[in-house]
Amino acid sequence: MKLIEENITQTLEEIYLIETLNLDNKTILELGCGSASMTKQLAMNGSNRKIIACEVDEEQHKKNLNLDIENIEFKLNGAQNIELEDKSVDMIFMFKSFHHIPYDLMKKALSEIKRVLKPNGLAYISEPLFKGGQNELIAMFHNEQQVRIDAFEHIKEAVEEEQFKLFREIFFQTELIYEDFEDFKTRQMNLSYNDNNITKELEEEIKNKFNSFNDGKKTSFMKPFRVDILQNI
DSSP states (O other): OOSOOSOOOOBOOHHHHHTTSOOTTOEEEEESOTTOHHHHHHHHSSSSOEEEEEESOHHHHHHHHTOOOTTEEEEEOOTTSOOSOTTOEEEEEEESOGGGSOGGGHHHHHHHHHHHEEEEEEEEEEEEOSOSHHHHHHTTTOOOHHHHHHHHHHHHHHHHTTSEEEEEEEEEEEEEEESSHHHHIIIIISOTTOOSOOOHHHHHHHHHHHHHHHTTSSEEEEEEEEEEEEEEO
16 A cells, blocks of 8 residues: 555546446445535435435534435434444445544544444545645645545554455546636635635735646646545455
8 A cells, every 4th residue: 555656647537436336236325425526426326325424514414414315314423433333334435534534533433434334345435645736735725744644544554454455546636627716716725624714925825826837727737536445354
């Protein structure tokens, strides 16, 4: 297992990677579902899928409850305390969420994932890499380098201690396009988890950095990811 891949050649939308897995007729758990964008795609593709989607943020959970999709059940809990029976799910997904778990709860979260997975069930953990042009911009106001290292080390340790078998490790990149700096600001800077106050001076620095990529015009970045697919043993 490795934290970073420098030469990523595979470019795709993550949903296409997900749909290479056999998800039909399965009970699927998503942890840290956020606004449920991936949840909805999981539920609406394929057939006979039961989706249980967990979110720890109460306000976002309330919004998710307003969605009316028959095969999705929304629950308010974190990965470290999954309110499900032992060996009750076939597949678990975490999209860009494992590194948001507090450090001292990461090991507990992996234990909970193992507990609720059926024997030979898979846990798909997708994490953004700390590299690339967009990452340079975001790190100016929300630096996640250490938490991403911490997440990787915990996953790696769980494999080395034989809680899980590494079924597959995949590196890919997704293209992200911003119309201009205001679009970037809306989609990346004005987020609830960016709890630091961005001063006018810092915002100007970020804007200048953004404009350096394409003179303030429509700009695309390749966002790199690592996926660790763990099999319960």
